[in-house]
Amino acid sequence: MREKGGEDMEKPICRHRSIDDDWLPLLRRKSEMTLAPHPYCNKCGLVRNIGPDRPRKIGFYVDKLSELERYLKNEDSKGGKSKLTEAQKRLIVKDMAEQEVFNDLYGVLASTQKDKFIEIIRKYRPDIAKREIKYHLE
Numbered sequence: 001m002r003e004k005g006g007e008d009m010e011k012p013i014c015r016h017r018s019i020d021d022d023w024l025p026l027l028r029r030k031s032e033m034t035l036a037p038h039p040y041c042n043k044c045g046l047v048r049n050i051g052p053d054r055p056r057k058i059g060f061y062v063d064k065l066s067e068l069e070r071y072l073k074n075e076d077s078k079g080g081k082s083k084l085t086e087a088q089k090r091l092i093v094k095d096m097a098e099q100e101v102f103n104d105l106y107g108v109l110a111s112t113q114k115d116k117f118i119e120i121i122r123k124y125r126p127d128i129a130k131r132e133i134k135y136h137l138e
């Protein structure tokens with residue numbers, strides 16, 4: 001049953017606005033006390049990821065899933081792991097689409113997305129090793 005006006009239903013998504021000359025000094029390592037300026041959202045306070053570990057749009061991961069699908073199809077034909085079914089693929093894509101890390105890229109790290117991608121695939125296909133999925137993410 002759906003409840004209208006429920007607290008966790010339809011929470012407003014922040015559109016994230018950074019003020020360019022109002023950057024947050026980010027402490028990198030406690031020992032070095034290095035300050036790296038980062039823009040941050042002046043509405044929700046989320047720090048924007050401007051580092052090398054940049055996130056990708058969901059399409060990137062759907063492409064990677066297709067690569068994995070081809071790999072599994074080949075494995076299946078050799079008598080190895082079974083291929084990815086249409087239902088599994090649909091569920092994985094649906095789960096990804098519902099994850100904030102694939103939709104709100106502002107403060108997300110690519111490594112967080114990769115971990116989530118692996119987690120979702122292994123939810124439906126625990127027989128696929130993490131390293132096999134990682135290999136297809138490179």
Ligand SMILES: [Zn+2]
Binds near residue numbers: 017043
């Ligand atoms: Zn924001």
